[in-house]
């Protein structure tokens with residue numbers, strides 16, 4: 001047999017042809033279906049972008065209205081899922097709740113197995129995108145021992161999410177429009193990112209013939225890790241541990257000595273400023289206008305300054321990534337750190353669904369089965385128990 005190419009982390013292996021998301025990591029470019037991320041973040045809503053990812057084109061007004069209606073219709077969770085939620089310990093990580101509940105969706109919607117039927121596929125994609133905010137809000141409120149709040153059909157996707165999370169009483173909930181817009185922008189920026197670790201997990205699990213829900217629950221598991229979606233939670237922890245601007249140089253020395261990593265810095269693909277980080281940095285200002293400034297922002301800005309100037313980071317081409325500033329916004333919006341990765345998973349669902357759909361309809365695809373380079377023993381004689389040391 002010819003020796004397989006050794007490529008840990010698939011750094012140099014393309015596993016698919018894809019027309020969804022384009023990244024030029026050298027130039028710091030990110031486009032969905034050919035549209036620059038900055039334009040989408042400025043002009044679109046999250047559901048518009050989800051439609052774009054799924055259909056390949058931006059919706060016209062009638063198509064968008066229809067899509068919003070379909071998503072709104074499917075926001076409720078199956079009643080019995082509340083029994084599943086009740087079984088988790090009160091301090092269960094919301095990502096664990098999300099992962100298990102999305103897997104459990106398959107038992108409520110077994111028609112997801114008919115993924116070759118475009119109508120069944122579309123229905124289940126709609127269900128998943130519609131229910132993710134509800135699930136995320138329920139997971140959050142369970143941890144706080146607060147009663148669940150059902151979706152309110154009169155609110156848009158992000159506003160409804162905020163009200164399911166934070167509504168304090170029966171009065172209608174009105175979030176500041178600037179906060180709702182910041183949420184839309186964050187959701188747009190997180191919607192897809194081509195063949196990252198979680199998308200690869202979704203495609204791999206789909207490759208053995210799995211439904212959308214089982215495949216996306218694998219994606220949620222992959223996203224949970226601190227080197228992927230969990231980095232935004234890790235950034236806040238890092239900022240809090242550093243605590244003040246005068247302790248930044250000591251922290252940087254620790255990073256250079258290999259004691260720790262600067263979370264929210266570096267990226268497998270971007271060897272330039274992550275275009276999402278640029279947009280988020282602007283949103284930080286908008287959000288802090290409403291909520292007041294988080295003092296940790298000064299620590300983050302100082303870290304970034306060192307990172308952009310210090311030879312250690314410059315020579316390795318390490319720049320702030322999407323997670324560097326997002327945690328500061330999430331905290332200002334009132335989210336506890338364990339919810340940060342959930343706020344990545346909810347919008348990434350549209351990307352996973354688009355990638356799942358592309359995979360399922362791609363005749364080039366096969367079951368994923370990488371090779372290995374075996375380094376163990378050659379064949380040897382079996383040793384009976386009495387003859388073993």
Ligand code: CMC
Nearest residue numbers: 227228229231255261262263264265266267268316321323
């Ligand atoms: N802090 C300090 N050193 C770093 C960092 C960092 N954040 N990232 C990479 N390096 C160093 C690394 O030690 C290595 O140095 P050397 O060549 O001397 O051994 C060099 O840079 C290359 O690193 P790598 O680990 O081979 O790079 P990778 O492409 O495998 O890893 C990464 C990419 C994102 C996992 C990594 O940069 C990292 O751990 N960053 C911190 C975690 C983080 O912010 N993750 C979020 C990624 S963006 C959102 C997402 O995808 O979910």
